Amino acid sequence: MAHSALEVADIFRTHGPDWRKAQRGHLSLGQLKVMSAIEQCRSAALGGHVLRCEGCGQDQIAYNSCRNRHCPKCQAAAARRWLDARQADLLPVDYYHVVFTLPAPISAIAYYNKAAIYALLFDVAAETLTTIAADPKHLGASIGATLHTWGSALTHHPHVHGIVPGGGLSPDGERWVACTPGFFLSVRVLSRLFRRRFLEELERVHRAGRLQFFGEFAALADGQAFADWLAPLRQCEWVVYAKRPFAGPAAVLAYLSRYTHRVAISNGRLVAMNEQGVTFRWKDYRAKGRTRRKTMTLDAGEFMRRFLLHVLPGGFHRIRHYGFLANGNRTASLARIRGLLEQEADAAAQTASIDAGPCPARSAFVCTHCGDAMIVLLTFARGQSIRAPPAQAQAPP
Numbered sequence: 001m002a003h004s005a006l007e008v009a010d011i012f013r014t015h016g017p018d019w020r021k022a023q024r025g026h027l028s029l030g031q032l033k034v035m036s037a038i039e040q041c042r043s044a045a046l047g048g049h050v051l052r053c054e055g056c057g058q059d060q061i062a063y064n065s066c067r068n069r070h071c072p073k074c075q076a077a078a079a080r081r082w083l084d085a086r087q088a089d090l091l092p093v094d095y096y097h098v099v100f101t102l103p104a105p106i107s108a109i110a111y112y113n114k115a116a117i118y119a120l121l122f123d124v125a126a127e128t129l130t131t132i133a134a135d136p137k138h139l140g141a142s143i144g145a146t147l148h149t150w151g152s153a154l155t156h157h158p159h160v161h162g163i164v165p166g167g168g169l170s171p172d173g174e175r176w177v178a179c180t181p182g183f184f185l186s187v188r189v190l191s192r193l194f195r196r197r198f199l200e201e202l203e204r205v206h207r208a209g210r211l212q213f214f215g216e217f218a219a220l221a222d223g224q225a226f227a228d229w230l231a232p233l234r235q236c237e238w239v240v241y242a243k244r245p246f247a248g249p250a251a252v253l254a255y256l257s258r259y260t261h262r263v264a265i266s267n268g269r270l271v272a273m274n275e276q277g278v279t280f281r282w283k284d285y286r287a288k289g290r291t292r293r294k295t296m297t298l299d300a301g302e303f304m305r306r307f308l309l310h311v312l313p314g315g316f317h318r319i320r321h322y323g324f325l326a327n328g329n330r331t332a333s334l335a336r337i338r339g340l341l342e343q344e345a346d347a348a349a350q351t352a353s354i355d356a357g358p359c360p361a362r363s364a365f366v367c368t369h370c371g372d373a374m375i376v377l378l379t380f381a382r383g384q385s386i387r388a389p390p391a392q393a394q395a396p397p
Contacts, residue, residue: 006267006270006271006272006273007072007073007267007270008072008265008267008270008307009038009039009041009073010273011273011278011300011303011304012035012038012039013039014273014300015300015301015304016035016304019300019301020032020035022301027308028311030311030313030314031308031311033068034068034070034071034308034311035304035308037066037068037070037071038066038068038070038071038072040066041065041066041068041071041073041074042063042064042065042073043063044063045382046063046064046065046066046382047064047379047380047381047382048061048063048064048379049061049062049365049376049377049378049379049380050376050377050378050379050380051365051374051375051377052374052375052377053367053369053370053372053373053374054372054373054374054375055367055370055371055372055373056367056369056370056372058367058369059377060365060367060368060374062365069312070263070264070310070311070312071263072263072265072267073267075263083253083256086253086256087253089325089330089334090249090252090253091165091249091334091337091338091341092249092341093165093166093167093341094165094166094179094181094245094246095163095164095166095249095251095252096163096164096165096166096184096242096243096245096246097161097162097163097164097242097243097244097245097246097255098129098161098162098164098184098185098187098240098241098242098243099159099160099161099162099239099240099241099242099243100121100125100128100159100162100190100194100239100240101158101159101238101239101240101241102117102121102158102159102198102238103233103236105229105233106158106233107158108217109211109213109217109220110158112212112213112214113210113211113212114312114313114316115313115316116205116210116211117158117202117205118149118158118312118316119316120198120201120205121149121158121159121198122147122149122160123201124194124197124198124201125160125162125194126145126147126162126320126322126323127197128190128193128197129143129145129162129164129185129190130142130143130145130322130323131193132185132186132189132190132193133168133185134171138185138186138189139167139168139177139179139185140170140171140177141167141168141169141170141171141177142168142169142170142171142173142323142324143164143165143167143168143323143324144164144165144168144321144324144325144326144330145162145163145164145321145322145323145325146162146163146164146256146319146320146321146322146325147160147161147162147163147319147320147321147322148160148161148163148318148320149161149318163246163252163255163256165325166178166179166184166245167179168323168324169324169333169336169337173336174340175340176337176340176341182245184242184245185242187241187242190240191237191238191239191240194238194240195233195234195238196234198238199230199233199234202230203227203230206223206226207223264306264308264309264310265280265307269281269282271295273300276297277297277298277299277300277303278297278298278299278300278303279295279296279297280296280298280303281293281294281295282294282295282296324337
């Protein structure tokens, strides 16, 4: 099957039924729901609309979306809407990119404890950034950060990416404190605090009985065994990586557009599905230059297993905002910062136009033949057979 037409849904529909039977209860309810949603997305199973183009008169059937946050089709549209809203949050300052990664032993137990350990990963990474930034020996300011998590090789690799404006508010809130150009915070200092605080919080979660252990890790349910297991992790290096600053606010949005609503793999990265398995493109971050971009072929069952590794716990937010970018005070904080940065009136006018949102007159459906707006002739529910619209059907007044 050519990559231009291949979708994750095709793989699930073709191989999913037999593979689910072979798993014999090893899939969670959440994983089964994701498979079902993707298989049914934009098919007659979810119902839809019969449309007619106001320009060329072509009729078209538009099936409903599943709106599952793991669905490649649905999340592409969700990302565009999210980016439109985020444009108003950008400041005219440098933005920095920091990555926090968990050591392999913790990654191993994280698979069965996603809700607890991923929550710690987010919160401790944010605490580390804000604590070091507030220290007068470093930046001495209150910062904001957007954190997100994902990866491209369909592997279980717990880490978070932080996108951070290059500066913050002074303790009295009266000044914008900019970081040194080209340098945000010391990754060595960040790494040490991140390691200490994460292990402290992990022990606290263990004492509260919120971790589960299976197989070779079953003995870690015992407090002393867990403490002994953690001991070497206090001595090894934890990876905190700072990338080069983004090349302006536009580059920040370009980056976020690729990652904010990312699913395990987008349809555009699929190359082929055949007797060899499923082939897809991925990026090897350990390589350099053109050699980073590679292809990988997996057995269809292994592809589905890896895809479902990324099914998040219910209610889990993979994009989070902290400090002056936190949802509760973002609008007021950004207004205050813009005032301190002496934004020009035309920038404020541009922000107002973005906040106004898309034009309400824009049609929700566009003709694939001529690009004109399409009108809804009839709606059909889940599983309902589609009846041809009457030839004399007219557009509503």
